[in-house]
Every structure is written in C-alpha cells, then in structure tokens.
Amino acid sequence: MSKNNMPWYMNAVFYEVHIRAYCDSNNDGIGDILGLISKLDYIKNLGVDCIWILPIYPSPLKDDGYDIADYYNVHPDYGTLEDFKRLIQEAHNRGLRVIADLVLNHTSDQHHWFQTSRSEPNSKFRDYYVWSDTDDKYADARIIFLDTEVSNWTYDEKAGLFFWHRFYSSQPDLNYDNPAVVEEMQRVMKFWLEMGIDGFRADAVPYLIEREGTNCENLPETHQILKGFRTYLDENYEDKILLAEANQWPMDVLAYFGDGDEFHMGFHFPVMPRIYMALRKGDASPIHWIMSQTPDIPDNTQWCTFLRNHDELTLEMVTEEERQWMWAEYAPDPRMRLNLGIRRRLAPLLDNDPRKIMLANALLYSLPGAPIVYYGDEIGMGDNIWLYDRNGVRTPMQWNDRLNAGFSEAKPETLYAPVIDNEEFSYKVINVEAQEHDPHSLLNKMRHLIDVRKLHPIFALGAYEFLAKEHTKCLCILRTHSDEQVLCLFNLTNSVQQLSLDLAAFADRDIVSLIDGNSLGKIKLAETELELEPYEFQWLSLKC
Ligand SMILES: OC[C@H]1O[C@H](O[C@H]2O[C@H](CO)[C@@H](O)[C@H](O)[C@H]2O)[C@H](O)[C@@H](O)[C@@H]1O
Numbered sequence: 001m002s003k004n005n006m007p008w009y010m011n012a013v014f015y016e017v018h019i020r021a022y023c024d025s026n027n028d029g030i031g032d033i034l035g036l037i038s039k040l041d042y043i044k045n046l047g048v049d050c051i052w053i054l055p056i057y058p059s060p061l062k063d064d065g066y067d068i069a070d071y072y073n074v075h076p077d078y079g080t081l082e083d084f085k086r087l088i089q090e091a092h093n094r095g096l097r098v099i100a101d102l103v104l105n106h107t108s109d110q111h112h113w114f115q116t117s118r119s120e121p122n123s124k125f126r127d128y129y130v131w132s133d134t135d136d137k138y139a140d141a142r143i144i145f146l147d148t149e150v151s152n153w154t155y156d157e158k159a160g161l162f163f164w165h166r167f168y169s170s171q172p173d174l175n176y177d178n179p180a181v182v183e184e185m186q187r188v189m190k191f192w193l194e195m196g197i198d199g200f201r202a203d204a205v206p207y208l209i210e211r212e213g214t215n216c217e218n219l220p221e222t223h224q225i226l227k228g229f230r231t232y233l234d235e236n237y238e239d240k241i242l243l244a245e246a247n248q249w250p251m252d253v254l255a256y257f258g259d260g261d262e263f264h265m266g267f268h269f270p271v272m273p274r275i276y277m278a279l280r281k282g283d284a285s286p287i288h289w290i291m292s293q294t295p296d297i298p299d300n301t302q303w304c305t306f307l308r309n310h311d312e313l314t315l316e317m318v319t320e321e322e323r324q325w326m327w328a329e330y331a332p333d334p335r336m337r338l339n340l341g342i343r344r345r346l347a348p349l350l351d352n353d354p355r356k357i358m359l360a361n362a363l364l365y366s367l368p369g370a371p372i373v374y375y376g377d378e379i380g381m382g383d384n385i386w387l388y389d390r391n392g393v394r395t396p397m398q399w400n401d402r403l404n405a406g407f408s409e410a411k412p413e414t415l416y417a418p419v420i421d422n423e424e425f426s427y428k429v430i431n432v433e434a435q436e437h438d439p440h441s442l443l444n445k446m447r448h449l450i451d452v453r454k455l456h457p458i459f460a461l462g463a464y465e466f467l468a469k470e471h472t473k474c475l476c477i478l479r480t481h482s483d484e485q486v487l488c489l490f491n492l493t494n495s496v497q498q499l500s501l502d503l504a505a506f507a508d509r510d511i512v513s514l515i516d517g518n519s520l521g522k523i524k525l526a527e528t529e530l531e532l533e534p535y536e537f538q539w540l541s542l543k544c
Pocket residue numbers: 063066067103144167203204245247310311312314316
C-alpha cells in the first residue's frame with residue numbers, strides 16, 4: 001500500500017525499458033543489466049515509479065526475447081542472475097519498483113520442453129504443447145504476425161505432427177489444458193518473485209486455451225487459469241502486481257479484471273490509436289467514442305495506458321476504414337507498416353512537434369489509468385524503419401552527442417543496432433545530456449508533467465466527465481475526486497480556439513493552472529470563456 005492507503009499501482013507512472021537498448025556497461029555493443037543499473041538515477045529523476053523490463057531470459061532472439069529457451073536464467077548478453085538481483089536491490093533502494101515480462105503463451109522452439117516434446121512421444125513433455133495430425137483445427141483463430149506467418153500450424157518433421165503457434169513458428173504455444181504446464185508457470189513466477197521483482201506484465205494472455213468453433217481468444221478456461229495465477233500470488237506475496245497484455249476491446253478486457261481477483265491492471269489498447277486520430281483530425285470524437293465503450297472496472301484495479309511501446313503501433317482495435325486512414329496519415333511509406341500496425345516512434349509520428357508530443361502525453365495522463373512512458377520517448381527519439389521487424393523502435397538510447405550516443409564504447413559497427421543519426425533525429429541533436437541543460441527541453445517538460453500528475457492522485461482515481469462535447473476541436477475533461485476538481489483542456493488543432501464552459505456549479509472558486517501555478521481568476525455564474533493556443537493544453541484546478 002502507498003501512503004494514502006491506495007495500492008501503489010493505482011497512481012503509478014511506468015517506464016518501459018529494453019535492456020538491450022539502454023546502456024552497455026562492458027562495451028560489447030549490447031545493453032546489459034549493469035548498464036541499466038548505472039542509469040537508475042536518471043530513471044528516478046524522471047519521476048516514474050516502476051520500470052517494466054522486456055524479456056531478459058536465454059533465448060535465440062527470434063522475437064527479441066519473447067521466445068524463451070530457459071525461464072530460470074538471464075541471457076548472457078545481459079549479465080547474470082546476480083546482476084539481476086542487484087538491479088532489483090538498487091532499484092528498490094531508490095524507491096523504484098521493477099516488473100518483468102511473463103511469457104505464458106509460448107516458449108522458444110529451442111526450449112528443452114519443446115525439443116523433448118517433438119522427439120520423445122512418450123515423455124511427459126509431449127503434452128506440453130498443442131500437437132495435431134492435421135492443420136485444419138481451430139480455423140477461426142486469426143493469424144497475428146500476418147506479414148510472416150501463413151498459418152497457426154507448422155509441421156514438425158521430428159514429431160511427424162503439426163504444432164500450434166499464435167506468433168512466429170519458432171514460438172510453439174504451450175498446452176494449458178495440461179495442469180503440468182500451469183504448475184511449471186507457477187514455479188517460474190515463484191522464482192522471479194523470490195528474486196524480489198514487483199510483478200509481471202503477462203504477455204499475450206488471451207490465447208492460452210484453444211477450443212473448436214471459437215476464435216480461441218478470451219475463453220472462460222483461459223480466465224480460470226489466469227485466476228489461478230492470481231490466487232497463487234495473493235496467497236504468497238504482498239504488493240505484487242499482474243498486468244494483462246490483452247490487445248482487445250475494453251468490454252473484453254473487463255473480464256481480465258475478474259471480480260478484482262484476476263489482473264490488477266490491464267492495458268487499454270484502443271484508446272491509443274484514437275489519440276493519434278484525434279490529433280491529426282483536430283477532432284475529439286474518437287476519444288469520446290472509445291471512452292463511451294470503456295466500462296467501469298472493479299475497485300483497486302487500474303487501466304494501463306500508453307502512446308507507444310516496443311511493438312508496432314497496433315491497429316488491431318480499429319475498424320478497417322480507420323486502419324486505412326491511420327496508415328495513409330501516419331505510415332505513408334509502405335515500409336512504415338508492419339502486420340496490422342505502424343513501426344514508428346512517438347516523436348516522428350507527431351512531426352517532432354513538442355506541442356503535439358506534450359499534448360498527447362497530457363491527454364493520456366488526463367484519462368483514467370496509469371501511464372507508461374516508452375524509453376527514449378521522453379527525449380523525442382526517432383526511429384529507423386529500415387531495420388528488421390520492430391527493431392527500428394528499439395535502437396540505442398541517446399545519452400549524449402559523443403561516440404554511439406553514449407550508449408556504448410564499442411566500435412559503432414559492432415552495436416546490436418545502429419544509433420539514430422539522421423538529420424532531424426540524430427543523437428547529436430536529441431540526447432539526454434543536451435536536454436538536461438535546457439529548462440524548456442522535452443525531457444524537462446516531461447519530468448514536470450509526471451511530477452504534477454503524481455502530485456494529484458485525482459488523475460489516477462477521480463471520476464471523469466467530458467464537457468463541451470459539441471466543440472469537437474477541443475477535448476475537455478472534468479476530473480472529480482471527493483471535493484476536488486481538475487479541468488483538462490486540449491486544443492487539438494493548429495488554430496486558436498475559444499471555449500465557453502458552464503462552470504456555474506463551481507462559482508467563486510479560483511481557476512489555477514497546475515502546470516505553472518498561475519491563477520486565471522474566479523469562476524462566475526455566467527459561462528467561463530477560455531482561449532487555447534494551437535495544440536495548447538491546460539490542467540486547471542478549480543480550487544475551493
Ligand atoms: O510474444 C509474442 C508477442 O507478444 C506480444 O505481442 C503483442 O504484440 C503484437 C504486435 O507486435 C500484438 O499484435 C499482439 O496482440 C500482442 O499480443 C509482445 O508485446 C510482442 O513483442 C511479442 O512479439
């Protein structure tokens with residue numbers, strides 16, 4: 001519990017870090033755990049509460065670590081288990097928490113469970129995976145990695161059978177109808193929890209169970225298994241969280257919260273593309289609509305919101321028409337498209353315009369939920385669409401304008417990925433060191449925004465209501481928590497907008513900006529007139 005009796009994750013800000021990309025301590029060209037430890041003070045100064053680290057386990061890295069070959073160790077690129085323990089201690093010493101990915105749905109085909117499963121039909125591992133004589137079962141399940149996979153079944157010569165996989169064919173799905181698999185995963189959870197981590201971001205949870213005649217997503221049996229993991233957590237640990245990665249509509253994510261007995265948190269996927277839509281169209285309607293589709297969730301559970309992450313900007317939760325529009329607007333070069341999404345970072349998507357970047361962040365922070373900042377987006381890093389798969393949004397963190405952006409002292413050609421060095425987004429221009437010294441930098445603005453948001457738990461806990469919905473060029477959100485109100489205003493257009501709001505219910509109160517502390521005067525019984533500059537946002541406290 002936090003100081004005010006609220007579970008810590010309710011008002012947390014998360015920071016997503018890819019250790020490979022963050023800082024290289026031994027100059028082999030690959031970021032590592034000790035490198036991350038050396039940057040914990042930077043992360044602490046950002047004002048976030050919890051670091052989410054991408055998979056660090058031994059892996060052939062066909063899916064950047066989401067293909068796990070051993071759940072009980074650290075990939076040698078990243079360091080050792082001892083390093084990992086130290087990371088947790090050092091983070092905790094600074095008041096930072098750490099959650100890690102729990103990849104439940106599948107393993108790597110290099111995992112010894114799969115190797116034994118395919119070659120020893122009588123071993124207990126045969127039934128750890130989903131095998132079939134034919135490739136025509138579960139035909140209603142969609143293919144997720146559309147650009148590379150042609151089927152969810154792949155024939156395995158050794159086994160003489162087809163195996164089931166929702167992602168790459170190098171990632172066979174585990175068979176959750178087998179209780180032994182559930183026990184294995186509980187052991188995995190225990191191992192990392194005992195190491196001191198504060199919870200898990202549970203990867204790809206909708207796909208655990210397959211049933212004929214369904215799309216094999218969100219099945220009741222899947223929820224039963226997930227509830228079992230939660231029970232295990234609750235019975236053995238305190239203050240640890242489970243965060244669901246279910247790329248689904250909010251009504252379907254609701255089930256992942258259960259009655260407050262499944263996940264503590266769940267990503268809100270579909271609000272994300274609609275923030276980009278609203279900004280490009282200069283129209284708040286997409287946000288109004290998706291929030292009207294967002295149900296209340298149980299007490300002590302929380303949405304987790306984001307603008308970008310390590311994957312493509314997913315367009316799974318939009319209509320076909322909206323997807324085509326998003327691609328046309330935000331991915332004009334076909335190379336920017338991947339599967340059903342867009343492989344670009346926040347700053348390039350938003351024209352490297354600090355007004356739009358800050359507005360998008362402030363808008364995200366004004367909606368219910370606990371936000372995640374994706375590493376590098378706090379300084380407006382660019383991307384490299386020419387790299388394989390999603391690697392273009394996972395390039396080295398830009399610390400300074402010196403060799404390899406300060407990420408590593410290895411020879412540049414030996415880095416796991418080249419640093420961004422194109423004109424507008426070059427590390428020589430966009431880097432932490434330069435922005436540290438500039439009070440008006442994106443980094444310092446982001447720090448301030450995070451500070452203000454955290455100082456006012458109303459953003460995390462308050463009810464929300466949209467005002468002036470007919471004025472679609474602006475988004476107006478009134479947050480309320482007990483007798484406190486904050487008005488969040490966003491001009492989604494490139495022209496000055498006048499807003500006229502009926503705030504008579506708060507007559508005589510002072511309007512004070514939470515961003516700069518300036519007073520805008522007292523609220524009157526008549527309509528309150530406000531003016532917003534192009535892409536300006538305001539967080540206004542209505543003080544009693
Ligand atoms: O472990 C396999 C994948 O799992 C996550 O995938 C999610 O991202 C996909 C887009 O790349 C998305 O379409 C899908 O609905 C999600 O489950 C993880 O974030 C990926 O990095 C990983 O490849």
